[in-house]
Amino acid sequence: MAIPSCLQEIRQLSxxxxxxxxxxxxxxxxxxxxxxxxxxxxxxxxxxxxxxxxQLNLGRNTVMAAYEQLQAxxxxxxxxxxxxxxASPLPDQLHSAKASILESSPATKTVQHxxxxxxxxxxxxxxxxxxxxxxxxxxxxxxxxxxxxxxxxYMGYGxxxxxxxxxxxxxxxxxxxxxxxxxxxxxxxxxxxxxALDLCMRLLLSTDDVLAMESPGYRGxxxxxxxxxxxxxxxPVDQHGLNPEVIFKAKQKPKLIYCSxxxxxxxGEVLSLERKMALLNWAAGNDSWIIEDDYDSEYHYQHxxxxxMQGLDQHQRVIYMGSFSKTLYPGMRLxxxxxxxxxxxxFSQARFASYGQPPLFSQAQVxxxxxxxxxxxxxxxxxxxxxxxxxxxQDAMRSLQPWGRTLERQAGMHIVFxxxxxxxxxxxxxxxxxxxxxxxxxxxxxHGGEGLNGLVLGFANTPADKMHRKVQLIRSALAExxxx
Numbered sequence: 326m327a328i329p330s331c332l333q334e335i336r337q338l339s340x341x342x343x344x345x346x347x348x349x350x351x352x353x354x355x356x357x358x359x360x361x362x363x364x365x366x367x368x369x370x371x372x373x374x375x376x377x378x379x380q381l382n383l384g385r386n387t388v389m390a391a392y393e394q395l396q397a398x399x400x401x402x403x404x405x406x407x408x409x410x411x412a413s414p415l416p417d418q419l420h421s422a423k424a425s426i427l428e429s430s431p432a433t434k435t436v437q438h439x440x441x442x443x444x445x446x447x448x449x450x451x452x453x454x455x456x457x458x459x460x461x462x463x464x465x466x467x468x469x470x471x472x473x474x475x476x477x478x479y480m481g482y483g484x485x486x487x488x489x490x491x492x493x494x495x496x497x498x499x500x501x502x503x504x505x506x507x508x509x510x511x512x513x514x515x516x517x518x519x520x521a522l523d524l525c526m527r528l529l530l531s532t533d534d535v536l537a538m539e540s541p542g543y544r545g546x547x548x549x550x551x552x553x554x555x556x557x558x559x560x561p562v563d564q565h566g567l568n569p570e571v572i573f574k575a576k577q578k579p580k581l582i583y584c585s586x587x588x589x590x591x592x593g594e595v596l597s598l599e600r601k602m603a604l605l606n607w608a609a610g611n612d613s614w615i616i617e618d619d620y621d622s623e624y625h626y627q628h629x630x631x632x633x634m635q636g637l638d639q640h641q642r643v644i645y646m647g648s649f650s651k652t653l654y655p656g657m658r659l660x661x662x663x664x665x666x667x668x669x670x671x672f673s674q675a676r677f678a679s680y681g682q683p684p685l686f687s688q689a690q691v692x693x694x695x696x697x698x699x700x701x702x703x704x705x706x707x708x709x710x711x712x713x714x715x716x717x718x719q720d721a722m723r724s725l726q727p728w729g730r731t732l733e734r735q736a737g738m739h740i741v742f743x744x745x746x747x748x749x750x751x752x753x754x755x756x757x758x759x760x761x762x763x764x765x766x767x768x769x770x771x772h773g774g775e776g777l778n779g780l781v782l783g784f785a786n787t788p789a790d791k792m793h794r795k796v797q798l799i800r801s802a803l804a805e806x807x808x809x
Contacts, residue, residue, distance in 0.1 A: 334364045349390035367413030386473035393684040450764045452783040468693045479685040485677035487514025488688035494695040504632035507663045515660045518648040522549040537579035539567045541770035559773025566596030582615045587622040587631045593734035609640035619647045621737040626712040641665035717789040721796035728803045738785040750778040756802045
């Protein structure tokens with residue numbers, strides 16, 4: 326068999342087992358960079374997974390996982406009986422070709438943001454990043470090796486709603502931990518929570534419909550909404566969570582209501598039972614849907630995770646949304662929806678037709694991880710570790726009291742610092758980036774003109790013993806910009 330000419334370039338790649346990134350992720354990034362640099366030209370045939378594994382002294386499952394991710398992102402294409410080839414054009418080239426159009430479009434200007442390297446966006450205080458060093462890599466790799474013995478089972482097309490054992494495992498987990506009222510048939514696997522949001526808005530919002538959402542609230546909702554062109558109704562958040570009075574009194578009834586009732590993002594409030602029932606009854610009476618984003622619901626440090634809103638729904642108006650980005654790791658890009666039965670077929674067909682399916686191998690790996698009990702054990706360990714980190718960060722944040730106050734919360738993977746009047750949070754965030762500290766500006770979460778300034782600080786990926794030193798960088802930046 327002829328060896329593809331590009332093998333020589335690929336042989337130059339190096340791998341470091343001491344890094345937090347898996348070998349498959351390192352291979353994926355290395356191949357992708359060779360493609361972007363032109364060292365692996367368009368339409369170049371890649372070695373077979375078996376051949377490349379032998380040449381690089383890697384496991385075949387490692388190579389297959391890298392190939393699957395490249396194919397899912399459009400960097401390579403496969404031809405039955407012929408092999409895998411570098412795509413033409415590459416996804417990045419498609420984006421570059423459209424750059425002038427995008428930059429001139431008012432609709433897309435709103436979703437642009439400053440780019441950061443992967444090293445930057447996974448550092449201390451970056452929001453939404455779990456403790457990557459605490460992930461059970463050995464167990465994960467063992468499961469991959471076991472599945473690799475039957476790898477052919479995961480190389481074809483799967484169920485349009487997702488891998489059945491994973492859907493079954495998710496349904497069982499939600500029934501036991503969140504008191505959800507669901508069957509595996511209602512679960513649909515997505516490529517993360519953002520794809521789930523995009524599907525909800527594209528399928529359930531007509532041209533003139535509006536969406537109601539929390540403010541401050543999740544920025545990803547606005548990103549998805551801008552792509553559809555629909556308007557939104559900002560709903561204020563108080564100590565009892567989303568205040569639904571704005572919805573009830575709105576001249577135009579929202580078709581969709583987005584909320585994070587178990588741990589409001591980013592403020593951390595819990596939606597009261599009274600408001601939950603009021604929203605459920607209103608949605609049933611007004612033909613509206615509720616998207617329940619169960620963000621960080623697994624991480625409550627003073628009590629068990631709360632029962633979900635979906636389990637209270639008697640009229641099938643709640644769409645429950647979750648992901649594995651915070652419980653396992655973001656690079657997996659696996660999420661899920663629990664759909665009311667009338668929506669299952671429409672959503673499944675639309676997802677399959679528009680996006681395809683997340684890699685079957687990854688879905689099977691998560692399913693085994695859950696079925697063998699590792700998922701629940703991992704969550705228990707993380708609750709203990711994150712509570713220690715939260716307490717350490719809250720203690721360190723007291724040194725910032727001259728410039729604001731920290732909201733005292735006992736849940737989630739981030740805290741919120743509300744700055745005093747006169748402190749411009751975006752200016753502060755920019756200054757902190759110069760010091761290699763990456764946080765988020767609270768004002769960017771405000772979609773209704775609340776005028777809040779401050780910081781949203783993720784703490785999960787920072788060791789507890791480094792919290793004080795990291796916070797001192799914030800203090801020095803504040804003292805420099807806003808001297809007392």
